[in-house]
Each structure stands twice: as C-alpha cells, then as structure tokens.
C-alpha cells in the first residue's frame with residue numbers, strides 16, 4: 001500500500017492479503033466485484049481463459065463457483081451456472097438451447113405458471129412459437145416435435161401442480177431425434193429422486209429457491225449441463241447479468257448439505273399424508289405419484305430413485321370452489337399459506353390464486369388446474385402434527 005493519509009489508509013488498509021496457505025472448511029462469501037492479479041500478463045491470461053480465476057462478479061464468483069460445483073456433482077453433470085432466480089435460469093437455458101425469432105419450442109402444458117407465461121407471452125412476443133403438449137401423451141409430443149424443428153423440449157420431472165411424471169428416457173430420445181435439446185425442470189424431484197442428465201437431458205434447471213435452499217430464505221436458480229453448454233450460458237449471462245448474489249449462493253450451498261436428510265424425511269411424511277388424504281371423505285382426488293392409483297405410478301417407481309416419490313401433493317376438495325378452499329386455507333394453523341414450496345416448513349398453495357394465476361382461466365382449467373385444487377408442500381415437522389392440522393381444516397372447509 002502506498003500513502004500515509006488517513007483518507008488513503010481508510011480505503012486500503014487490511015485489504016488484499018496475499019493468498020493464504022490455509023483452506024476454510026466452509027466456502028467464504030466473496031463480496032468482491034472485481035479481482036486483481038500480480039501483473040497485467042496474469043490478468044490478461046485470466047481474461048483469455050487460459051488461467052483460471054475470477055475477474056469481475058458478472059463473469060463469475062468463487063462462492064457461486066463452489067455452489068455450481070456442488071449442484072453439478074449432485075446432478076451428475078459436468079458443470080453448472082447459477083442465476084438470480086429459477087425463472088432467470090429458465091430464460092438462460094432457453095436462450096442457450098437456441099430459442100430465437102423464427103424458432104419453436106415444445107413444452108409441457110402443465111409447467112409452472114410463470115414458465116408457461118414466459119413462453120406464451122414473452123418468448124412469443126420475440127417470435128419464438130411454443131407448442132404446449134400433454135407430456136404423458138407421447139404421441140402428441142411426437143406429433144408436436146415433428147411439426148416444426150424445435151430447438152427445445154421443455155418438461156418438469158414431476159409437474160407443478162398436477163404431479164404428472166415425464167418419461168425422461170423416452171422424451172430425450174424423441175427430442176434428440178428431432179434435433180431438439182431436452183430441458184428438464186427438476187425442482188420438484190431434486191437430485192435425491194432423479195438425475196435427468198443420466199436419462200438423456202441436456203439442461204437440468206432448478207428453482208434453487210425451493211428444495212436446494214430449503215429454508216425459505218433465498219431466491220436463486222441453477223442450470224446443470226455440459227462444459228461446452230455452460231461456457232455458452234456464461235457468455236450469454238455476461239450480457240444479460242442475471243447473476244446470483246454471493247450471499248444467496250452461500251445460503252443455497254449451506255442448504256444443499258441437508259438436502260438428502262430433508263428429502264428423506266419430507267418424502268416419507270408426504271407419502272403418509274397422501275395415503276391419509278386419499279381416504280378422507282372431504283377429498284375427491286389426490287395427485288401423488290407414490291399412490292398405486294396414480295396413473296403413472298409404475299413409471300414413477302422406475303424413474304424416481306430410493307423408493308421415494310417426492311414431498312409435493314395436490315388434491316381436490318370434494319365439491320369445492322374458491323369459497324370452500326378459502327375456508328380450508330383460513331382454518332390451517334401449522335401449514336403456512338406461503339407462495340413457495342420445498343421448505344422445511346409445510347406449506348399450502350392455491351394454484352388458481354397464485355402459481356397459475358397468470359394463466360387465462362380457460363387454459364388453466366383445460367389443463368386440469370381447477371378451482372378446487374390445493375397444493376401441499378410437506379415439511380420436516382412431525383407428520384402427526386401435519387395430519388392433525390389438515391384434519392381440522394378439512395372439517396372447517
């Protein structure tokens with residue numbers, strides 16, 4: 001450091017210690033927006049990519065790099081890129097797959113509401129046409145794929161909120177046959193239940209806001225893919241700048257450490273809740289892939305690992321409408337009406353009011369998301385307490 005003035009000392013003192021010869025056990029949060037090197041030649045090499053290292057926060061950050069390495073390892077992928085939200089990650093993956101004016105995309109019709117709206121409104125305003133299909137009907141998927149030359153087929157491993165299962169090996173084969181990349185939203189399943197890359201997916205997308213973070217305190221997204229595709233995504237993100245902040249990356253990295261423990265517990269409790277709901281007189285239908293009566297139970301049993309079926313459930317209140325659902329929501333005490341999922345807390349959501357509010361009612365109802373449908377995200381509480389809360393609220397509905 002040069003300078004003896006208090007003004008200079010206040011700015012520079014204590015900063016930029018040379019690299020330590022110790023390794024912190026947990027990755028620190030790098031809040032720096034830029035990085036300096038010994039000489040301009042080294043900085044030039046870092047810019048050129050011939051020497052690894054961070055340069056500028058929009059190009060990459062060491063805390064985010066640790067999160068990306070962890071998610072890539074969990075998903076069995078070569079590399080990952082983190083984003084400021086799940087939606088930003090989707091946008092990135094779609095651009096990475098080549099969604100541009102004049103090109104088409106084929107997407108599952110019952111994807112998360114904002115994903116539907118992103119394609120139906122934003123991408124269509126940029127002249128990217130999307131064909132929405134029921135991914136459980138492989139013939140209609142094949143037809144949609146053969147009609148245009150889509151750049152991507154976009155599906156959710158377990159769909160939100162109808163809990164349909166995508167037959168990833170078949171869909172990957174069909175997408176590749178048409179020259180399309182398979183983009184899989186693995187938010188509901190997490191790598192605990194399914195690793196879509198080993199089934200042929202090209203991009204795996206997560207809303208890390210959900211199970212990866214797990215504690216309801218962070219917004220983020222991740223795309224896992226090959227090294228080559230990741231490099232392309234990073235070039236795009238240098239221009240778009242939808243980077244995840246390092247504080248958020250750190251929270252998600254910390255959340256990941258208990259992902260398997262949380263998922264194990266949450267899946268077990270959800271299976272018990274789904275079985276209980278299926279017998280309840282106030283419930284007319286339960287969507288949970290672990291129930292033998294789920295139309296895709298055999299596929300779910302083949303595709304999902306560890307004999308578990310996830311911790312998301314949706315169900316219809318018998319004869320229910322908005323008023324009855326509101327009475328049910330109002331009567332819940334433990335289960336929180338939070339507009340998210342995958343947290344340690346049990347959560348309830350009314351898709352018609354929130355996650356799928358942006359869909360025109362006729363489209364929403366046409367894909368099976370009716371006014372009586374309620375979605376549950378089962379947390380890590382004692383399952384007996386979850387059932388007691390549900391029991392009281394169903395009586396009140």
Ligand SMILES: Cc1ncc(COP(=O)(O)O)c(C=O)c1O
Pocket residue numbers: 085086087088112114115156160185187188206207208209219220221340355
């Ligand atoms: C299945 C699924 N994918 C993507 C998203 C979008 O994620 P984010 O809210 O982190 O942008 C959500 C959000 O609820 C979701 O449920």
